[in-house]
Amino acid sequence: MTRRVDQLLSSLGYCSRKEARALCEAGRVTVDGVALDDVSARVVPTKVLLDGAPLDFPDGLFVMMHKPTGLVCSHDSRDGARIYDVLPEPWLRRDPRVNTIGRLDKDTSGLILLTDVGALVQRFTSPKHRVDKVYEATLDGTPDPQVIAAFAKGVALDGEEGVTLPARLEVLGERLAQVTVREGKYHQVRRMFAACGLHVAALKRTRFGDYSLEELPEGEWRPLPVP
Ligand code: URA
Numbered sequence: 001m002t003r004r005v006d007q008l009l010s011s012l013g014y015c016s017r018k019e020a021r022a023l024c025e026a027g028r029v030t031v032d033g034v035a036l037d038d039v040s041a042r043v044v045p046t047k048v049l050l051d052g053a054p055l056d057f058p059d060g061l062f063v064m065m066h067k068p069t070g071l072v073c074s075h076d077s078r079d080g081a082r083i084y085d086v087l088p089e090p091w092l093r094r095d096p097r098v099n100t101i102g103r104l105d106k107d108t109s110g111l112i113l114l115t116d117v118g119a120l121v122q123r124f125t126s127p128k129h130r131v132d133k134v135y136e137a138t139l140d141g142t143p144d145p146q147v148i149a150a151f152a153k154g155v156a157l158d159g160e161e162g163v164t165l166p167a168r169l170e171v172l173g174e175r176l177a178q179v180t181v182r183e184g185k186y187h188q189v190r191r192m193f194a195a196c197g198l199h200v201a202a203l204k205r206t207r208f209g210d211y212s213l214e215e216l217p218e219g220e221w222r223p224l225p226v227p
Pocket residue numbers: 103104105106108186187188189190191203
């Protein structure tokens with residue numbers, strides 16, 4: 001699919017459409033080694049280079065990030081330092097907007113997916129497509145078999161009707177457990193433990209569906225193929 005070069009550069013957050021004209025006139029935008037001086041030219045996004053470098057995710061952004069604690073997944077800077085503040089700056093200006101797929105609390109670290117492909121958000125968050133999410137929780141006690149059974153049966157959360165979907169709880173060590181849930185209710189893992197009398201001191205998501213954090217260092221991101 002081809003797109004007008006000024007519209008392409010502005011929708012990927014590099015500049016305004018007006019500034020795109022200046023970039024083209026300065027010879028900074030090339031296709032196949034030829035400078036594009038006509039800002040209305042239609043181009044194949046993957047072939048465009050800006051200052052000799054390919055454009056970031058010209059056909060849709062999909063990345064995994066290792067979220068550190070202390071950052072919020074919200075777009076609103078009034079909520080605190082955002083994960084968007086530590087990602088490449090043009091991403092903040094992309095249209096469609098880059099969003100997290102679901103959220104992690106400010107105090108939770110680990111795997112978060114980000115995309116500007118609306119269909120992906122829908123696919124991973126819709127209750128129809130239940131995706132396993134795996135968390136490692138550091139607790140103030142070691143879960144006993146009753147807690148494991150309660151998680152497997154479903155836990156009643158404070159202020160909510162019904163119970164959570166069955167979740168798998170495995171003890172990894174003293175005060176350390178792994179939880180697999182298939183929902184994404186607000187503060188779900190912390191509230192499930194609280195309902196069973198345990199406090200979560202630290203929480204880290206290690207897996208989301210088929211994606212695992214593996215060795216990705218905290219604060220870093222890596223691209224994923226759009227499924
Ligand atoms: N459950 C929580 O309590 N917090 C998160 O960030 C994710 C799941």
